[in-house]
Amino acid sequence: MGAGPILSMQALSKRFGDVVAVDSVTLDIEDGEFFTIVGPSGSGKSTLVRILAGLEQPTAGQVMLRDGDITNVPANQRPTCMVFQSLALFTHKSVGENIEFAAKMKGVAKAERKQQALETMDVVRLPQDYYDRSVTQCSGGERQRVALARALASDPEILFFDEPLSAMDYRLRKILEVEMKDLHRRTGKTFIYITHSLEEAMVMSDRIAIMRAGRIVQAGTPNDIYRQPSSRFVAEFMGEVNTFSVEGGRIRELGATAAGVDDGYLVVRPEYLRHLGDGDEADVRFSAAVDNDYMLGSRTQFHLSVDDQVLIAELPAAAAAGLTIGERREWGFDLADTAHVPE
Amino acid sequence: MAQSRTRLLAVLLPLSLLLLAGFVVPIVIVAFYSFIPPRSFEFSSDLTLQNYASAIGDGYWRPLLWSAIGALLTTIICLLLAWPTAKALDRFAGRWAQIATLLIALPIFISESVRLIGLSLFLMPGGGILAGSLDALFGVSIGTILNTHLAALLGLVYVHFPFVLFPLLLGFSLVPREQIEAGRDLGAGRWQLFREIELPLTAPGAAVGALFCFVLSLGANAEMTILGGQVVTVITRAIEQRFSYAQDWPLGAALTMLVIAVTAIVVFPVLKRIDMERLLKR
Numbered sequence: 001m002g003a004g005p006i007l008s009m010q011a012l013s014k015r016f017g018d019v020v021a022v023d024s025v026t027l028d029i030e031d032g033e034f035f036t037i038v039g040p041s042g043s044g045k046s047t048l049v050r051i052l053a054g055l056e057q058p059t060a061g062q063v064m065l066r067d068g069d070i071t072n073v074p075a076n077q078r079p080t081c082m083v084f085q086s087l088a089l090f091t092h093k094s095v096g097e098n099i100e101f102a103a104k105m106k107g108v109a110k111a112e113r114k115q116q117a118l119e120t121m122d123v124v125r126l127p128q129d130y131y132d133r134s135v136t137q138c139s140g141g142e143r144q145r146v147a148l149a150r151a152l153a154s155d156p157e158i159l160f161f162d163e164p165l166s167a168m169d170y171r172l173r174k175i176l177e178v179e180m181k182d183l184h185r186r187t188g189k190t191f192i193y194i195t196h197s198l199e200e201a202m203v204m205s206d207r208i209a210i211m212r213a214g215r216i217v218q219a220g221t222p223n224d225i226y227r228q229p230s231s232r233f234v235a236e237f238m239g240e241v242n243t244f245s246v247e248g249g250r251i252r253e254l255g256a257t258a259a260g261v262d263d264g265y266l267v268v269r270p271e272y273l274r275h276l277g278d279g280d281e282a283d284v285r286f287s288a289a290v291d292n293d294y295m296l297g298s299r300t301q302f303h304l305s306v307d308d309q310v311l312i313a314e315l316p317a318a319a320a321a322g323l324t325i326g327e328r329r330e331w332g333f334d335l336a337d338t339a340h341v342p343e
Numbered sequence: 344m345a346q347s348r349t350r351l352l353a354v355l356l357p358l359s360l361l362l363l364a365g366f367v368v369p370i371v372i373v374a375f376y377s378f379i380p381p382r383s384f385e386f387s388s389d390l391t392l393q394n395y396a397s398a399i400g401d402g403y404w405r406p407l408l409w410s411a412i413g414a415l416l417t418t419i420i421c422l423l424l425a426w427p428t429a430k431a432l433d434r435f436a437g438r439w440a441q442i443a444t445l446l447i448a449l450p451i452f453i454s455e456s457v458r459l460i461g462l463s464l465f466l467m468p469g470g471g472i473l474a475g476s477l478d479a480l481f482g483v484s485i486g487t488i489l490n491t492h493l494a495a496l497l498g499l500v501y502v503h504f505p506f507v508l509f510p511l512l513l514g515f516s517l518v519p520r521e522q523i524e525a526g527r528d529l530g531a532g533r534w535q536l537f538r539e540i541e542l543p544l545t546a547p548g549a550a551v552g553a554l555f556c557f558v559l560s561l562g563a564n565a566e567m568t569i570l571g572g573q574v575v576t577v578i579t580r581a582i583e584q585r586f587s588y589a590q591d592w593p594l595g596a597a598l599t600m601l602v603i604a605v606t607a608i609v610v611f612p613v614l615k616r617i618d619m620e621r622l623l624k625r
Contacts, residue, residue, distance in 0.1 A: 055524050075527045088525035092543045101539070105530040154529050 004066070006031040006190050007052065007158060012061035013214075014047050021047040023214035024061070029158075029192060034184045036193040036201040039211035040237070045194045048211070049160050052192065053082045065157070076105075081156035085163045087147040089135045095121075095146050096131040102154030120153040124183065141172050148180075152187065161193040165200065177203050198238055202226070210234050231341050235267040242268045242311050246340075253309045254286040261335065264342040270301065272337035273313035275322075275329050282332025289328045293320070304331065370603075376596035384592060394597035403581060403598060410578040411605065413492075413567075414560035417499040418553050421507040424500070425552065426545070429508055433515035444512070451505055459498055459569040466494060466570070490572030498566035503559055507552035514548015547617050554613055558606055578602055 005028035014022040021044040029035050039045045050056040052063060054075035062071045070078060081102075090098050097104075099117040108116070118128055124145040130138070135146055144164065151159055161180075165173045181204045184191050195201055201208045202222045209219040210233075218230040229235035232243055244251045244266045251258050251266065258266065276282055288304040288311060300320040304311040313331070315323075323329070378390040381397065397403075428447075432440045450458055465472040468487035477483045488494045518541065526540045564579040578598065585595030 053528055055528065075524070076530045076532060080528075082525070082528050084521045084525060086519065086521050088519065088521035090522060090526075090540065101526070101531075102529040104539075105532075105535055150529070 004031075005029055006066060007192070008064040009048075009052070010062040010064065012048070012051060012058050012063065014044075014051060014056065015059045020214050022051065022058070025214075025216055027209060027216060027219065029190060030207075032188055032190055033206040034181065034191045034193065034204055036195060036205040036208045037211055037216075038195055038198050038201045038208055038237070040196055043211045044214040045196075045211045046162055049082070049162055049192065049194050052158075053080055053160050054078045055082070079157040080160060081151040081154045081158075082160040082162060083147050083151050083164045085166060087143055087164065089143060089146055089150070091136055093135065094131070095126070095133050095135055095138065098135060098146055099149045099153050101150060116153060117149070120149045123152060123186070124149045125179075140168055141176065144168070144176055148183065152183075152189075156189070158190045158192060161191065163195055166195070166197075173200070180204055210237060228339055229267060229341060231343055232265050232267070235339060235341060240270055240312050242270065242273065244268070251284065251286075254284070254306055256284050256286045258284055258335065261340065262342075264340055266335075267339040267341060268333050268337065270312040270314040271299075272333050273304075273311065273331060274315070274319065274333065275313075276332050280330075280332070283335040285330060285332040287328060288331050290323055290325050293323070293325065373596045373599050376593050377600045379593050381593050382591050394593045395601075397594055398597040398601055403578070403601075406576045406578045406581040407598075407601065407605070409575060410561050410602075413496060413499060413563070413575075413577065414557045416496060417503055417560040418507075418556045420496075420500050421504050421556050422549060422553060424504060425507040425511050426549070429511040429515050429545075429548075430541070432512060433518075447505055447508060455502055456565055456569070458502070459565055462498060462501065463489060463494075463569050489570065490574055492571065492575055495567050495571030495575050498570040499560050499563060502563070502566060503556045506555040506559060507549075510552035510555065511545060511548045514545040514551075517548070518544040550613055550617050554610055557609060561602065561606060 007029040009025050009027045012022055012025045013020065023044070025048060037045045037048065047056060051058045054070070054073060054077075058071065062069055064070065065079070090101065093101070096114065096117050099120055100108075100113040103113040103116060114131075118131065121128055121130065126142065126145045126149060130142070130146075135143060138146060147164065165176055165180075168176065177200060180191075180193075184204075193201070193204065198208075198210075205222060207219065207221055208225055209216045210225065211217065212233055218225060218234050225234065226238060229238060235241050235243065244253050245264075246252070246258055246261050246266055247263055249257060249259060249261060274280075274282070276285065286306060288306045290302055291305050291310070292303040294301040294303075296314070299314050299316055302313045302315065302320070302323065304313055311331075375386065377394050378392070379385070379387055379394075380389065380391055381393055432444060466474075466487055466489045468474050468489065471487065471489075474485050474487060477485055488497070522540055522544070523536060526536050531539060562579055564577065564583065567575045567577050567580060579602075582595050582598045582602070585591050585598060589595075
């Protein structure tokens with residue numbers, strides 16, 4: 001990692017008519033990091049990355065690459081490259097011609113271009129005999145590799161990815177997530193990745209920013225965000241969680257006391273709810289009925305009900321053994337295992 | 344299998360009959376006529392190549408050449424005009440583009456002769472719409488291009504422009520926007536984008552439009568008669584004269600077969616290279 005951010009967004013905003021797609025985003029990206037911007041559809045993440053790539057002009061704010069202002073530099077003159085959601089491969093060109101495109105634009109001689117293309121194909125593990133193949137003959141995973149190779153071959157300082165895995169099936173996505181992370185490590189380039197899947201972001205990223213309605217609501221390492229979400233939105237976006245509202249030291253949904261907890265919300269992950277036997281201690285105790293169970297392999301998920309509130313608990317197989325559906329039991333969790341969010 | 348085949352044949356039957364009666368039979372008759380002795384009218388059995396000898400030897404290459412040059416120039420000019428128009432209409436899709444497209448399409452609903460006579464009134468010298476208005480409003484007197492090759496060419500371009508534009512619009516709609524953005528992102532300048540991405544991707548649409556334009560222009564007659572006056576004799580006019588005034592049907596038939604051959608030489612190689620399926624399966 002170098003000194004200082006490689007890319008710096010300063011109060012970036014983008015309006016389309018009355019719609020504010022990106023709302024005053026300020027964010028620094030470190031040199032060589034895998035940074036992921038996550039958000040639901042319509043959160044402005046795609047627009048943000050298009051501004052960074054130079055495909056869209058911001059309404060206000062600045063984009064700095066190292067110390068230079070690149071806000072008004074057109075896409076074809078930025079040392080960055082984007083992998084599109086559709087991959088945007090040139091369907092009228094061969095695999096080799098796609099990968100060599102940037103070099104051809106720079107006027108690199110044919111032989112040298114081919115040499116570079118073959119080397120890049122090695123990097124993304126694309127067999128060399130694909131060089132003359134038409135991109136329309138390639139499978140989904142191969143096309144993905146061609147798109148990666150094409151972007152890498154342009155030797156950018158920063159690579160942008162706009163949900164390139166979202167159209168893949170689950171198995172292929174898992175394989176490519178690992179490859180992407182591996183590729184990042186081997187190339188040492190800065191990756192800025194856009195996705196709506198927090199799971200994907202968690203697997204791959206050094207840091208994550210969560211975006212909502214054009215704003216960055218939280219940025220940090222996956223661990224920070226997992227342990228200490230800044231809001232209910234972030235916590236609920238992270239996956240299945242139990243959210244309780246706290247007022248005057250009492251948890252409203254459970255009718256239980258939570259001593260010393262400020263007003264706001266408590267977020268409890270399913271794995272931290274446990275059923276209590278005789279003499280088991282817990283900071284917060286309540287009684288709940290078991291509604292349903294779902295096998296998740298090594299763990300079992302239970303849906304519990306307290307009045308009309310449904311809670312989710314996940315227990316390892318051993319702890320799940322004694323539970324039967326319909327049974328009412330004592331449950332609890334410790335405050336150390338919860339995250340407190342003000343809103 | 345056998346059943347679906349019968350059904351397909353039943354569906355295709357009316358069109359097949361129409362093509363047989365309106366296209367195949369006349370062509371066979373014309374082809375036959377082109378081999379009977381000059382100025383005769385009977386289906387005789389002594390066939391000859393004499394009509395083809397006259398068609399090639401008696402200076403008919405001149406009107407044929409004019410037709411070919413006219414069709415080629417019309418196609419080139421229409422392509423040069425239609426490409427940027429289609430690009431603009433595609434880029435600024437929306438209400439404005441819809442109105443523009445409608446304005447371009449509207450004249451097609453008016454008879455070609457009416458439009459050409461209108462154009463000729465516009466270009467007429469002295470009291471013509473253009474010359475007269477310029478004279479009355481600004482005191483400028485101008486000549487006219489009416490009855491020149493230029494006027495005929497203007498008419499050809501005017502009539503055939505939509506036939507190039509609409510296939511090209513279809514061609515542009517098949518160019519994914521992200522491919523153009525990807526090209527830009529990978530460092531392509533405006534000219535490189537045009538050459539590397541836009542042109543090859545719109546080529547099928549342009550080729551279909553160019554074929555329509557070339558074939559229709561090659562067979563055009565009205566533009567020449569109404570706007571070109573007596574100066575321009577094109578092959579269609581020559582053929583018409585063989586069949587009417589000259590009463591030499593066999594020679595007219597031979598000339599017709601030559602024009603069909605020229606058309607086929609141009610059309611088939613182009614058609615072979617166009618991926619019609621890609622254009623139509625959209």
